[in-house]
Amino acid sequence: MKFTITRSTFIKTLNDVSRAISSKTTIPILTGLKLVLTDDSLVLTGSDADISIEARIDANSETNDLQVESTGAIVLPARFFSEIVKRLPEAKMTVEVRDNLQTVITSGASEFTINGLDADQYPRLPEISAPNPLVFDPAILKQLISQTVIAVSNQESRPMLTGVHLTISGNTLVAVATDSHRLAQRVLELQTPTNQDYDVIIPGKSLIELSRTMDDDLDQVEIRIAENQVLFIAGNTAFYSRLLEGNYPDTTRLIPTSSTTTIEFSAPAFLAAIQRASLLSHESRNNVVRLNINVADQKATIYGNSPDVGNVEEELQFSNLQGDDLEISFNPDYMKDALQSFGQSTIEVAFTAPLRPFTLVPSEDKTHFIQLITPVRTY
Amino acid sequence: MKFTITRSTFIKTLNDVSRAISSKTTIPILTGLKLVLTDDSLVLTGSDADISIEARIDANSETNDLQVESTGAIVLPARFFSEIVKRLPEAKMTVEVRDNLQTVITSGASEFTINGLDADQYPRLPEISAPNPLVFDPAILKQLISQTVIAVSNQESRPMLTGVHLTISGNTLVAVATDSHRLAQRVLELQTPTNQDYDVIIPGKSLIELSRTMDDDLDQVEIRIAENQVLFIAGNTAFYSRLLEGNYPDTTRLIPTSSTTTIEFSAPAFLAAIQRASLLSHESRNNVVRLNINVADQKATIYGNSPDVGNVEEELQFSNLQGDDLEISFNPDYMKDALQSFGQSTIEVAFTAPLRPFTLVPSEDKTHFIQLITPVRTY
Numbered sequence: 001m002k003f004t005i006t007r008s009t010f011i012k013t014l015n016d017v018s019r020a021i022s023s024k025t026t027i028p029i030l031t032g033l034k035l036v037l038t039d040d041s042l043v044l045t046g047s048d049a050d051i052s053i054e055a056r057i058d059a060n061s062e063t064n065d066l067q068v069e070s071t072g073a074i075v076l077p078a079r080f081f082s083e084i085v086k087r088l089p090e091a092k093m094t095v096e097v098r099d100n101l102q103t104v105i106t107s108g109a110s111e112f113t114i115n116g117l118d119a120d121q122y123p124r125l126p127e128i129s130a131p132n133p134l135v136f137d138p139a140i141l142k143q144l145i146s147q148t149v150i151a152v153s154n155q156e157s158r159p160m161l162t163g164v165h166l167t168i169s170g171n172t173l174v175a176v177a178t179d180s181h182r183l184a185q186r187v188l189e190l191q192t193p194t195n196q197d198y199d200v201i202i203p204g205k206s207l208i209e210l211s212r213t214m215d216d217d218l219d220q221v222e223i224r225i226a227e228n229q230v231l232f233i234a235g236n237t238a239f240y241s242r243l244l245e246g247n248y249p250d251t252t253r254l255i256p257t258s259s260t261t262t263i264e265f266s267a268p269a270f271l272a273a274i275q276r277a278s279l280l281s282h283e284s285r286n287n288v289v290r291l292n293i294n295v296a297d298q299k300a301t302i303y304g305n306s307p308d309v310g311n312v313e314e315e316l317q318f319s320n321l322q323g324d325d326l327e328i329s330f331n332p333d334y335m336k337d338a339l340q341s342f343g344q345s346t347i348e349v350a351f352t353a354p355l356r357p358f359t360l361v362p363s364e365d366k367t368h369f370i371q372l373i374t375p376v377r378t379y
Numbered sequence: 380m381k382f383t384i385t386r387s388t389f390i391k392t393l394n395d396v397s398r399a400i401s402s403k404t405t406i407p408i409l410t411g412l413k414l415v416l417t418d419d420s421l422v423l424t425g426s427d428a429d430i431s432i433e434a435r436i437d438a439n440s441e442t443n444d445l446q447v448e449s450t451g452a453i454v455l456p457a458r459f460f461s462e463i464v465k466r467l468p469e470a471k472m473t474v475e476v477r478d479n480l481q482t483v484i485t486s487g488a489s490e491f492t493i494n495g496l497d498a499d500q501y502p503r504l505p506e507i508s509a510p511n512p513l514v515f516d517p518a519i520l521k522q523l524i525s526q527t528v529i530a531v532s533n534q535e536s537r538p539m540l541t542g543v544h545l546t547i548s549g550n551t552l553v554a555v556a557t558d559s560h561r562l563a564q565r566v567l568e569l570q571t572p573t574n575q576d577y578d579v580i581i582p583g584k585s586l587i588e589l590s591r592t593m594d595d596d597l598d599q600v601e602i603r604i605a606e607n608q609v610l611f612i613a614g615n616t617a618f619y620s621r622l623l624e625g626n627y628p629d630t631t632r633l634i635p636t637s638s639t640t641t642i643e644f645s646a647p648a649f650l651a652a653i654q655r656a657s658l659l660s661h662e663s664r665n666n667v668v669r670l671n672i673n674v675a676d677q678k679a680t681i682y683g684n685s686p687d688v689g690n691v692e693e694e695l696q697f698s699n700l701q702g703d704d705l706e707i708s709f710n711p712d713y714m715k716d717a718l719q720s721f722g723q724s725t726i727e728v729a730f731t732a733p734l735r736p737f738t739l740v741p742s743e744d745k746t747h748f749i750q751l752i753t754p755v756r757t758y
Contacts, residue, residue, distance in 0.1 A: 080662070080688060087655045102689075109696075110655055114689030276466050276489055279459070309459060310481075310493030317488075 001037050001072025002096040005057070006065040007088060007107070013044055013055045014082055016213050016237055020046040020053040021078045027123070032075035033082075034122045035095070039068055045125070046078065051206050052125050052240040053213065065092075072097055073119035081105075084112050125240055128231045130224035132195060134168070138218040138234065144175055144186050145207045147369060150337040152204035153179035160246040163201035168194050176251050177204065182334045183254060183357075183372040184341070198225050201248055206230075206241035213237060255372060256359065259350035261293060261323035263300060264363055265316065267342040273302055273314050274339065278332035280304035280312050287333065288376050293326040293351075304332075319346075328354045329378045338371040380416050380451025381475040384436070385444040386467060386486070392423055392434045393461055395592050395616055399432040400425040400457045406502070411454035412461075413501045414474070418447055424504070425457065430585050431504050431619040432592065444471075451476055452498035460484075463491050504619060507610045509603035511574060513547070517597040517613065523554055523565050524586045526748060529716040531583030532558035539625040542580035547573050555630050556583065561713045562633060562736075562751040563720065577604050580627055585620035592616060634751060635738065638729035640672060640702035642679060643742055644695070646721040652681055652693050653718065657711035659683035659691050666712065667755050672705040672730075683711075698725075707733045708757045717750040 014033070023031055025048055034045040042057045059066045074097045085093065088107035096104045101116040145164075153161035158180075165176045171193040176185045214221065214234055222233040225243075232239040277289040283306035290303040300318050305311040328351060338360055339347075346363040360371040393412070402410055404427055413424040421436045438445045453476045464472065467486035475483045480495035524543075532540035537559075544555045550572040555564045593600065593613055601612040604622075611618040656668040662685035669682040679697050684690040707730060717739055718726075727745065730737040739750040 077688065080658070083658050084655070087651070087658065089651060089655075109694040110652070110691065111693065112655075112659075112689060112691045115687075272466070272468060273489070276463070276468075276491075279462050279466065280491075283459070308494075309456065310491060312489065312491045314490065315488040 001035070001074060002069035002094070003037055003042060004067045004069070004092055004094045005042070007085065007091055007093050009057065009064045009066075010093070011085060013057055013236075014085060017044045017046040017053045017055050018078060018082060019209050019213060020048055020051045022048040023079060025049065029075060029117055029121055030123070031078060032117055032122070033078040034073070034075050034119055036073040036119065037068060037071050039071060042066055042068075045122070047123065047125075047240075049123075050203065050242055051209055054125060054238040054240075056236045058236070069096075074101065074103055075117040075119050075122050076103060076114065081114065084114075125238075126226070126229045128224050128226040128229055128240075130226055130231075133222040133224045133233070134190070134194060135192075136221045136223065138214050138221045139216075140188065141221050142211050142214060144188065145211045147186050147341045148175045148177045148184045149204045149207055150341055151177040151179060151182050151184035151371075155179070160201050160244050160248055162205075163203045163244040163248075164207055165201050165248040165251070166198065168198040170194070176248075178249075178251055178254070178372075181331070181374050182338065183251060183370075184338070185251070185255070185370050185372075187368045199248075200225055200230065201244035201246070202230055202241060203244055210239050210241070213239060254357065255370060256350070256352050256357065259323065259352050259359075261295070261326045261351040262320070262348055263293065263318050263322075264320040264346055264348050265318050267339050267345050267347050269317055270347075271336060271339040273316055274332050274335050276314060277302045277304035277312055278336065280306045280309065281332055282306075283309045286376070286378070287331055288329045288378060289332045289335075290327065290329045290378070293321065293328075295321060295323065295325055320348075323351075326351055326354065328358070328375050330358075330373055330375045334373050338373060341371065380414070380453060381448035381473070382416055382421060383446045383448070383471055383473045384421070386464065386470055386472050388436065388443045388445075389472070390464060392436055392615075393464060396423040396425040396432045396434050397457060397461060398425070398588050398592060399427055399430045401427040402458060404428065408454060408496055408500055409502070410457060411496055411501070412457040413452070413454050413498055415452040415498065416447060416450050418450060421445055421447075424501070426502065426504075426619075428502075429582065429621055430588055433504060433617040433619075435615045437615070448475075453480065453482055454496040454498050454501050455482060455493060460493065463493070505605070505608045507603050507605040507608055507619075509605055509610075512601040512603045512612070513569070513573060515600045515602065517593050517600045518595075519567065520600050521590050521593060523567065524590045526565050526720045527554045527556045527563045528583045528586055529720055530556040530558060530561050530563035530750075533583075534558070539580050539623050539627055541584075542582045542623040542627075543586055544627040544630070545577065545579050545581060547577040549573070555627075557628075557630055557633070557751075560710070560753050561717065562630060562749075563717070564630070564634070564749050564751075566747045578627075579604055579609065580623040580625070581609055581620060582623055589618050589620070592618060633736065634749060635729070635731050635736065638702065638731050638738075640674070640705045640730040641699070641727055642672065642697050642701075643699040643725055643727050644697050646718050646724050646726050648696055649726075650715060650718040652695055653711050653714050655693060656681045656683035656691055657715065659685045659688065660711055661685075662688045665755070665757070666710055667708045667757060668711045668714075669706065669708045669757070672700065672707075674700060674702065674704050699727075702730075705730055705733065707737070707754050709737075709752055709754045713752050717752060720750065 036043045045054045090108040093107040103116045105112040171190040173188040224231040281304045300316040351358040357374045415422045424433045469487040472486040482495045484491040550569040552567040603610040660683045671680045679695040725742040736753045
């Protein structure tokens with residue numbers, strides 16, 4: 001195997017694939033990067049067993065400037081190889097596999113010789129045959145991910161809660177995540193109805209990594225779902241993730257359908273006030289802030305308190321306060337995550353009772369995106 | 380005590396003073412920030428016992444927009460107070476000390492109440508009377524610091540080597556640091572000769588922090604040296620550091636006066652080659668790279684090797700190679716630190732023997748700045 005390539009092209013692809021490679025893996029060969037060179041292309045593969053990323057550099061594209069001298073395959077120590085490539089002196093580099101898997105990397109006057117591993121020992125990627133892929137706008141998929149993964153659990157005691165639950169039926173896609181203290185749900189209307197229903201749980205970590213690999217200049221992302229794997233195809237990159245097993249809890253009954261108090265906030269202004277209040281709550285043992293709503297006086301006040309350090313009180317700016325008076329306490333970090341997911345929107349917060357979950361929705365569209373937070377009992 | 384101030388002005392000064400405040404101090408009150416308000420000014424003080432920084436905000440300057448309502452003093456929890464100030468909603472803030480040292484910080488609708496400490500309990504800063512301060516150009520002082528602190532030891536077993544040795548006599552200042560494996564020396568000619576000789580050791584950490592507090596727009600830095608303290612005055616900021624005790628070793632005899640091989644490199648190009656070679660040496664137990672100089676062939680080659688990973692070989696660009704052939708091994712990290720201190724210069728490296736220290740000096744001026752590195756025996 002021998003090829004010459006423009007280093008900047010190679011580094012970009014190498015960075016994408018490296019996201020899947022962990023130095024903490026228990027399978028030694030997975031600390032490596034797999035390179036497969038054919039007459040048409042150079043394919044880079046990285047994997048941590050949960051996620052695998054495969055990226056293709058086309059030999060026929062002029063911008064890539066890939067010159068194939070002899071085909072072949074090798075696995076190289078990923079972190080180390082990547083550091084070498086980034087530090088090479090010239091714009092071009094040559095990689096050549098010699099005897100005994102010894103691989104020589106040259107650029108200008110610099111010549112590295114490193115020990116490779118046999119590419120045949122590298123685990124094979126799953127074969128996914130899903131004849132009718134779903135097609136998404138990458139920007140919408142990225143938004144859906146960022147709006148839901150915040151509510152994913154990071155505790156392995158209930159593994160399925162570490163994923164986002166995706167149900168697709170007809171022309172509706174519902175994505176839900178909950179760690180049992182809070183919930184995030186996003187509903188999408190598909191342009192073409194699916195001819196097959198899906199009900200899968202995708203690990204939150206996979207979705208976060210997927211989001212990072214998706215460039216803003218992509219036209220579309222294709223999703224293929226199989227028995228226990230999902231494949232996302234974006235440009236020249238194929239992103240594989242395993243699916244989580246188990247039955248995701250029924251979350252539809254958790255979302256309240258009526259409310260007794262509603263109030264509207266500007267999401268960023270409310271977020272700033274919550275961040276100030278949390279400075280105090282973070283110093284106390286129970287990380288809780290208190291919201292007091294007085295409908296007659298048209299006042300909403302947030303309180304934070306730490307017995308050691310002091311306390312904070314702030315009257316909030318709001319609009320459209322209706323319903324009953326209320327005093328409610330909640331974890332400000334859940335509220336911060338939820339508010340951040342609304343960007344610059346105006347949101348409606350709807351309460352039923354001090355100990356019942358409350359909801360946040362965009363004022364403009366109350367049906368496609370909802371955040372739910374369970375309050376904290378403080379007495 | 381009560382004042383109102385433009386928050387951005389206050390934050391800038393607060394950041395400067397906070398550099399001296401450590402949360403790891405064994406003296407609880409030093410985790411605090413001291414505020415002293417008079418009719419003329421607000422003075423902020425932070426200290427970790429080794430370094431103390433005092434900064435003054437003038438009440439008579441319009442840009443500061445400091446309004447003094449009632450004078451007084453307080454110590455506030457530094458980290459926490461700083462987080463509050465940065466998150467306040469409005470451009471202005473008011474700080475008021477009420478009964479029992481309770482301090483109220485208000486800005487817009489936000490009101491924080493935090494527990495202060497008695498300012499009388501805060502340690503006093505040393506009084507330094509040095510009638511004839513030394514005056515420096517801040518840019519030159521910063522350069523002198525960055526060129527020498529790299530060679531300071533970070534091992535507490537020989538405390539005085541953790542400092543930079545400063546000797547001032549007549550119109551010459553010599554700054555030297557060594558960790559016994561390498562040495563850096565910078566000589567300055569003073570514009571006005573000193574009428575008092577000095578021989579002090581300033582902790583490297585203090586100099587690094589001092590460098591960070593010096594803005595680029597300063598006109599001058601004044602240095603006052605006392606028995607066991609040094610005071611740097613830069614603009615409205617006074618920076619105190621303790622001095623290290625003990626007799627610094629005589630370093631003059633360490634610097635070789637003759638050489639058998641000399642070679643010139645572009646510092647940044649040589650640095651890049653050393654960084655590549657160190658990728659391999661960092662993977663091996665003894666972190667060493669090897670330089671081979673062949674005068675007859677006019678070749679200089681650098682080698683790095685790791686039995687597990689592989690090896691690297693690179694022919695170096697150089698000019699003006701003279702003297703005897705040589706093969707020498709050294710720690711590439713020492714070489715990297717040294718080369719970085721030369722910026723974009725061309726440097727002359729002078730060797731005497733494979734196991735004797737070698738020197739690096741700028742080709743343009745070989746007397747005012749020298750870096751020395753001790754090689755490593757590899758057999």
